[in-house]
Amino acid sequence: MSCIVKRSSDMLIIRLFVIFLLSSCSYSQFNINEFYYLKANKLQEMKSPNDIIFPIQRGNYDIPIINNKTNNIVKEKLNLYPPIQPLYITDDININYLENKGLLFVNQNNIDTLWSQIVNITKFxxxxxxSNNEILHQLTTDWIKLNRFYDNKIYTGRYHLSLQKHQSKLLFTIYLIDLKQGxxxxxxxxxxxxxxxTMLNNIILGLSKIQNDKKVYPITSDSKINVKSIIDKENNLPMLKLYTSFDTAWERLKFAMKLIGMRINYSDKTKGTFNVTxxxxxNLFWKSININNPNLPxxxxxxxxxxxxxxxxxxFISAKGNILDKKTNDTLMxxxxxxxNR
Incomplete structure (x- = not known):
């Protein structure tokens, strides 16, 4: 009798354990109609210890002012989308922003050359x-149809761009004059x-491309890229390591992939991804470069x-989500x- 009771209790424990595992593995999509967040604590004033100033990296504050009558109430139409971030993809530019102003501190001396590049980016x-004042280095746009926002509505905006000398650098300022929805x-x-x-990032991408075009496109740079095939210790997955800057790798890979038969269907530099076919x-091509055919599917x-x-x-990740194995990576290396390095 005791044996039967013990066995039934063991089975109960096993069942509870299985139910716990299944519930922890389940996934339910966030329901925007749930209002449990309305019970969240109200905003409180952020106090820093003595002799410590927030934030450490930037001089601007994104901390909202506490106001019990306005923004200290958790509303039903809460914005749950993450804020956009500026692109830190070049070493020669320091970035700052505050509300409707974006600032770029560029390590460059020739103000006329940089202004010409910025004007070309706007044309691109x-x-x-x-209006465009070449002497004062100021530019004002007309109404621009902007990319759709998270709410899928169409917005239009006007911008003022200016460039001036700031100590040993050049200061580029972008100012959102007006923003409308209808x-x-x-x-x-x-x-x-x-x-x-968003507009600041467009300028950063343009300046980054101009900088890389001088260095690596067309590929005439003397700097050699070393490539290694390894197993990543953190996740135990194979990968290739390119000992160079991200910008250089990005530009040279575009050329290299086309050369070996990869058609680029889509690319996003901010995410570091190419979609290729x-x-x-x-075999004649592989013989011409003295490399064995990698036999990539x-x-x-x-x-x-x-x-x-x-x-x-x-x-390289296949359409099924499989990462190329170490052997294939060795050949691709x-x-x-x-x-x-051609």
């Missing part, structure tokens, strides 16, 4: 220019910040780059070592 993005003026700090930094190249791949300061990580 086909921004309507209302005929309605938008005063939301979240929207203003979003579209200020690979079609096998004939044809199909769609995601090429993922990671900026790890001292090197750039590189992984030889291919990229050859082509990236």
């Amino acid at each position: 993005y086909k921004l309507p220019i209302l 005929e309605k003026n938008i005063k939301s700090p979240f929207h203003i910040r979003h579209y200020t930094i 690979y079609k096998k190249t004939g 044809e199909g769609d791949y995601t090429v993922q780059l990671g900026n790890l300061n001292k090197y750039v990580s590189l992984r 030889k291919v990229l070592q050859n082509i990236l």
